[in-house]
Amino acid sequence: MGVSSDFLVIGSGIAGLTFALRAAERGSVILVTKREREESNTRYAQGGIASVWSESDSHDQHVEDTLLAGAGLCHRDVVEFTVREGPGRVRELIELGVEFTRRSVEGDTEYDLTKEGGHSRRRVLHAHDMTGREVARVLLETAAAHPNIAIRDDHVAIDLITRRRLGRASPGKAGRADRCLGAYVLDVAAGVVETLTASVTVLATGGSGKVYLYTSNPDIATGDGVAMARRAGARVANMEFFQFHPTCLFHPEAKSFLISEAMRGEGGLLRRADGSLFMEGHHPAKELAPRDIVARAIDSELKATGDDCVFLDMTMHSGDWLMERFPNIVARCREFGIDPGSEPIPVVPAAHYQCGGVVTDAHGETSIPGLFACGEVAFTGLHGANRLASNSLLEALVFAHRAAHRSKERQGDTIDESRPEVPEWRTGLATNEDESVVVSQCWDEIRRFMWNYVGIVRSDRRLARAARRLALVGGEIQEYYWSYHLTRDLIELRNIAEVAGLIIACAQARRESRGLHHTVDHPGSDDRNWNRDTIL
Secondary structure (H helix, E strand, O other), X not given: OEEEEEEEEEOXXXXXXXXXXXXXOOOOEEEEOOOOOOOOOHHHOOOOEEOOOOOOOOHHHHXXXXXXXXXXXXXXXXXXXXXXXXXXXXXXXXXXXXXXXEEEEOOEEEEOOEOOOOOOOOOEEOOOOOHHHHHHHHHHHHHHOOOOEEEEOOEEEEEEEEOOOOOOOOOOOOOOOOOEEEEEEEEOOOOEEEEEEEEEEEEOOOOOHHHOOOEOOOOOOOOHHHHHHHHHOOOEEOOOOEXXXXXXXXXXXXXXXEOOOHHHHOOOEEEOOOOOEOHHHOOOOHHXXXXXXXXXXXXXXXXXXXXXXXXXXXOOOOHHHHHHHOHHHHHHHHHOOOOOOOOOEEEEEEEEEEOOEXXXXXXXXXOOOOEEEOHHHEEOOOOOOOOOOOOHHHHHHHHHHHHHHHHHHHHOOOOHHHHHHOOOOOOOOOEOOOOOHHHHHXXXXXXXXXXXXXXXXXXXXXXXXXXXXXXXXXXXXXXXXXXXXXXXXXXXXXXXXXXXXXXXXXXXXXXXXXXXXXXXXXXXOOHHHHOOOOEO
């Protein structure tokens, strides 16, 4: 079944929704999301949006903080326009109805700006500790009410449709070069694959934290956009830089629950199990050091002591204050019998954010005409070797806006005669799967060896082991994938295997330690040879 629209958006987080709302002013938009529309990485963003918002701050200072965190690999021009355009994009959210937290000052109210690791000023706007949920709520309500936007829940993108895939790309002929024509998408409820074509296709699929055993990400974060783009021939870069958030709640029943960095911004202290502090021995900024440093410090302490976790101490604040500032975190901790007002919170690092992704230009365009990427799925050059806290929602807003503006020009690039000829999905000789345990076994194996061999601290030997294991598991996945009818689990398994391979390949290529990529065999940074991106 084929359906055409002006714009096809894959993903329902802040990037996808922002693009959809802008593009809907000029044409029809189909937005597909692989579970219910509310489920996105955006929804789980606790901290906030970094943006220059007070007279005591400046764009130059935000730029410098971002460049410092990025360990020499940020693209300065991208950092500068993102920081400069950020406040305007945030004001648009406020105009739509997003309610950021305010505080009373001398009888008046102003936005309550918080400070996070790596920031030299208080510049993070937040909605208590549920910023992403508030932003997603407003954007979803606005998009659902727009007559030009059709949202399809439980629709899983399988692969991009390109001229090259269809055998119709002829680089030597004008107008016949490769181009994205849309995507094949599985309607989970109906069990059928739809052919969705569009003049412009946008990847806004979020990150890939589920490639690791321990992650702060929800189950949807399986790297779908990066995997699809790579299979289609798009350029991918810097996948070795995967950010591990230092503080996820450590409890056997607490799945993927993040303890916001804003807690350390409000004075939180990291302690060993014996109560002693340890961050002073790792960095002058102590608990407010950039995330990569704090995560490695915790990892080092756990390896040295043999403890299962460290502890984030917030007991310098009253329980009432904590409940006012961090209602979601406090309530969640109390569900597990932990009272942050009277006892430290057990925490461990977990995979959190990919700083690499599908390579785009300053307007979100990829190396395949007709294909854009926005948000965590994209590599824009903003984050460099390590993302500054709360720059992620900022990046998604700015680039989705820019991509929507640039797509005005691309909307006129018709798909010409190839559009009605895009074939329907063919199942071939596929049958119903007979042993779903194969999927769960491969899924578990990939995530375990990625955590053990390609985690916070790496080595040449561990990376080689990971590559060998992936070659074996990947072969099994490919055989299984082409033998059985598609399911959401099988599509996601194929994608995490693809992304795991990209992370390993980039990590093996970078023969130094920089930012989030730390290897014991190449412990120092090498500006002479490696002050550049790793592009596949």
